Amino acid sequence: MIDVSNLTKVYGPVRAVDDLSFRVKPGIVTGFLGPNGAGKSTTMRMILGLDAPTVGTATINGRRYRELPRPLATVGALLDAKSVHPNRSAANHLRWLAQSNGIPTSRVGEVLELVGLSDVAGKKAGGFSLGMGQRLGLAGALLGDPEVLILDEPVNGLDPEGIRWVRGLLRALAAEGRTVLVSSHLLSEMAQTADNLIVIGRGRLVAETSVAEFIREHSAVTTRVRTPDVDKLGAALTAAGIAFTKSGDGLEIPDRPTEEIGALAFNAGVMLTELSGAKASLEDAYMRTTQDSVQYTGQKEIR
Numbered sequence: 001m002i003d004v005s006n007l008t009k010v011y012g013p014v015r016a017v018d019d020l021s022f023r024v025k026p027g028i029v030t031g032f033l034g035p036n037g038a039g040k041s042t043t044m045r046m047i048l049g050l051d052a053p054t055v056g057t058a059t060i061n062g063r064r065y066r067e068l069p070r071p072l073a074t075v076g077a078l079l080d081a082k083s084v085h086p087n088r089s090a091a092n093h094l095r096w097l098a099q100s101n102g103i104p105t106s107r108v109g110e111v112l113e114l115v116g117l118s119d120v121a122g123k124k125a126g127g128f129s130l131g132m133g134q135r136l137g138l139a140g141a142l143l144g145d146p147e148v149l150i151l152d153e154p155v156n157g158l159d160p161e162g163i164r165w166v167r168g169l170l171r172a173l174a175a176e177g178r179t180v181l182v183s184s185h186l187l188s189e190m191a192q193t194a195d196n197l198i199v200i201g202r203g204r205l206v207a208e209t210s211v212a213e214f215i216r217e218h219s220a221v222t223t224r225v226r227t228p229d230v231d232k233l234g235a236a237l238t239a240a241g242i243a244f245t246k247s248g249d250g251l252e253i254p255d256r257p258t259e260e261i262g263a264l265a266f267n268a269g270v271m272l273t274e275l276s277g278a279k280a281s282l283e284d285a286y287m288r289t290t291q292d293s294v295q296y297t298g299q300k301e302i303r
């Protein structure tokens, strides 16, 4: 269990994390989702005691990281896959990590096997691809057989096969009753991996919900109509308190189903030449809910 309470981190003028509270439960994969710069890494670093919060607390199984008697046996973390000495072999890196944390070195072979690096155990980590580096980072995270895993963008740099593998591993670890918190800036990735989502934008909590619920809530339909009587339909929509946008001989009505708009037009005596519904993609919905948080969104397509 991870408990984050009123966590805030201020860097000069930037509120990287802003009064964030959430709970990460065991037995499921929890996705920590937000655009780049939203504050995910900073939050994870505070949970792991690598950054001091400006305000608030973060605990793992009820204790702050620095109060944990055997940290690696409680929580395994993957933050920056490049934090391995380039001249050390994969096995030596893990042996050193095990020895300095009171973990039997026999565990090294097990975790190398688990992440599929047994064949390159003796090779220098400096020559590893990004994907192999991620696997080595995961091996380090799993070394202490921890109850809690905190992984920052673990599929970064992995090929599709590697991504599938990480997904399966995370689900298996959660199924064993562990607490798994995994960050990503991609909703599509999290939708396939996580059970629950903690969504943040500009350091603040946007949603704390199940993946299924998030998808249901944010799969809004936009209804499009064309009519020779745009003004009359517009007046009827306004009278009903329904917002819309005009485009040529058509109207776009967000978050309203086609049935409702069709019935409204019929009752207003307006002929429609076209009535269609378009489901916003989940990625669009995610961008919309976090859009306050992105400083530069590029050109936005109106659908």
Ligand code: ADP
Pocket: 011, 014, 015, 016, 034, 035, 036, 037, 038, 039, 040, 041, 042, 043
């Ligand atoms: P994410 O992991 O979601 O991409 P980060 O936690 O890395 O986001 O960053 C959140 C915000 O905090 C960003 O605006 C980033 O520039 C800022 N930030 C992060 N670390 C530092 C730091 N050490 N000094 C100053 N600003 C930082």
